[in-house]
Amino acid sequence: MDIQLTIAGRRDLTGQLYRQLRTAIVDGRLPARERLPSTRDLARQLGVSRKTPLEAYERLIAEGFLISHAGDGTYVAEGLAPAPVSTRARSVASPKAAAVWKRVPEALSMPKPGTQLTYDYLGGVTDKALFRGDVWRRCINHALRVQARGRGMYHDPGGEQELRLAIARYVGFNRGVTCNWQDVVATQGAQQALDLAARVMVNPGDTVAVEEPGYPPVRSALLALGARVVPVRVDNEGLVVSALPDHARLVYVTPSHQFPLGMPMSLERRIALLEWASARGALIVEDDYDGEFRFEGRPVESLRSLDRSGVVAYVGTFSKTIFPELRMGYVIPPESLATDFLKAKQINDWHGNSLTQAALARFMLDGDFGKHLRRMHRYYAERREALLGHLEGELSRWLEPIAPVAGIHLAAMLRKGLSEDELIAKARIESIGLYGISRFYAGRRARQGIIFGYGDISVAAIHASMSRLKSVLASLSL
């Protein structure tokens, strides 16, 4: 036997020997029909008790790697090793992913949180210190007690009934979305809801439309399904419906608070979009990702509440109202697609996290979610006002904010001659984290600007950072 065997230390000697022999057999270094040394010889050679090779051989015999001929020693079994390396090198191929994945960008990740930044306007984050962790803990512990009962088994793909009920009530009361609890599909965040919509609608090669600028993850989800994704420009009334590609099967919109620019879609555009979709049997995916926090005037209610033809899938999330790593969202598909959404959900992950779903249902039905929203609304209103005060005041020479009627971020365009990259880099030196708008354009970097997320920055920090930012802006080449 022409292989090197080594035993180290005093632990798991049998295992060490077993693994070395097995690897040698599988790699072809110990060829078929090779006779192994006797256990007595091998024990002596390795300086171990005979028990060690005996047990290793027994295990390899039991597994079929070795064959024992009574009275004639132990042999390597046949047909286990791969073909000799010379022919093998030609024929081994690694699996390659399906063609669509080349089109899907690798880094959808959020900008790394600037732990070392004094002021950070990162969007899509929330302040957990303002969340009633004690109330939530009670809800989770309630859900644990409920979960401990009964058999361990798969649940309904649509989610826990209590949560679907709580969501149906909530959207009915707050967003004018009338539905039964059976219409609600609880998802792992809005991302899964968007993916379900895409999967249900898209045939490979289908044309779909997204807002430009818009939300990159939805674009990736559509690309991964082989869709032809057409970015459609937005103006100050939201999506330009007349610019939609004629044969689109799906249109993704953020009518309450356009992502990332922040303006709401006008009522005329809403009606026009509904008409456009119902004439074609296209699906409108309405992503109402932070419409809970509204600040001015009466909100126009959701597209879904205006929909008389059953063309809107309404998507909501708790990522902005609670926190993103909760991974809770929902979709209310139109009736014609309800069954297929449930099929797709079951294929994605069978059903969501029952524990968090049950806890969230309790949190909502007990009224704690409503209380939390009202509290957060006050915080966000103050932050928005502080931020707008600066942007529309002493910073208006450089920045042109788009005052949002809703949400937890606002966009400010850079006035002519300023460079987004330069501003972001110089602000970072002053320990201010700013994030550009241009990365939300799929096509040409049409406009430059900054997204100010105020989900996790205090009013005091806003004031302090804005005076620093003024110095940064004043130092920039115009």
Next chain:
Amino acid sequence: MDIQLTIAGRRDLTGQLYRQLRTAIVDGRLPARERLPSTRDLARQLGVSRKTPLEAYERLIAEGFLISHAGDGTYVAEGLAPAPVSTRARSVASPKAAAVWKRVPEALSMPKPGTQLTYDYLGGVTDKALFRGDVWRRCINHALRVQARGRGMYHDPGGEQELRLAIARYVGFNRGVTCNWQDVVATQGAQQALDLAARVMVNPGDTVAVEEPGYPPVRSALLALGARVVPVRVDNEGLVVSALPDHARLVYVTPSHQFPLGMPMSLERRIALLEWASARGALIVEDDYDGEFRFEGRPVESLRSLDRSGVVAYVGTFSKTIFPELRMGYVIPPESLATDFLKAKQINDWHGNSLTQAALARFMLDGDFGKHLRRMHRYYAERREALLGHLEGELSRWLEPIAPVAGIHLAAMLRKGLSEDELIAKARIESIGLYGISRFYAGRRARQGIIFGYGDISVAAIHASMSRLKSVLASLSL
């Protein structure tokens, strides 16, 4: 104004009026340029204070449904209503799902648990009474404390680092799968892991292979991607590798414990399958769904541990070791696909449930998972032995059990002349829940038999039900 307005009760009078007017405008019953009655007249007509119509009008004006001409009353805005019904009826179309969904079966649901059954052999369920709920509660509460810190933000698509570390150690020690924590993708149960593998590999129209009989949800996931799914028969050594379609891009196998029949895949077949895949760059999806519970002899280690070419995606789950509604599983893709698995995971749901992931990491790293497995192993070994004793003893006239070396279910074939449907129906009358094998065949119902799940039935219940079952079998027409 020619519409019917009604106010009921004393609550939300403004809202009632607002919604009726808005609906009438959107439906076209209140046409563009129609003049509305004065608020004074409307208040009188409805028997409410003037405040009610005043507020409703103001809201509709703010939202753009109505236009107020100073000194000249209030009018319906233009361009809001859909086209007249006559032309509309022709053009309205509901969204239709993509073509693949017609091929995906609707009901993947588990058989409804027979709450009224005295004895139930439903597979894929576990007994939560044997799970240390108190220990788990501690882990969850630990995770809640960790989660309360820091900012609310999106996490790594691969999952919580601690959990990936715990899983990497676990599979290294128990299943011979050597990997780094970065190679592990934590998923929402094995279902999501299987879906990710399918999404990453399948181009529409690609040929893929599954075991026959086999696991229906994986078949659905592949059909939903437009794959041509070829069922390949299994014999007593597992998948018949020589029967694989030549151009398959993906092969799904359950080598530890064939689902549903229960035999392990022989070593020769494992080697042959690895050779077959590496010659083609095909992906082997190894679903090791209940390999934790092994009863006889030394197990053959996983396919992944024999893989020298990087062609195996190893899938594991906590559904059978803890409970299915935990929704925790994982996949260890081959290196060539690692990036695409993470892309696909982020598209599916961005990342999994952080709370449960952190709790499970604690449960594993503290050694509680290992303790739980050892306890459960004793229970399952007793149940398996009790069950096999009856099936191989007094019931062997009718049933031919396939003794499993692993898992929490076993299959028993019906001897010639017996009908699966008839047996199941008659057993149900005796309050015994049995579940047939034939529904796991994609093609012709090749064999008839029963799956006995013993995840949630006690030894005493096994003994009691088996003597009842004998009477049922004796009464059947042969």
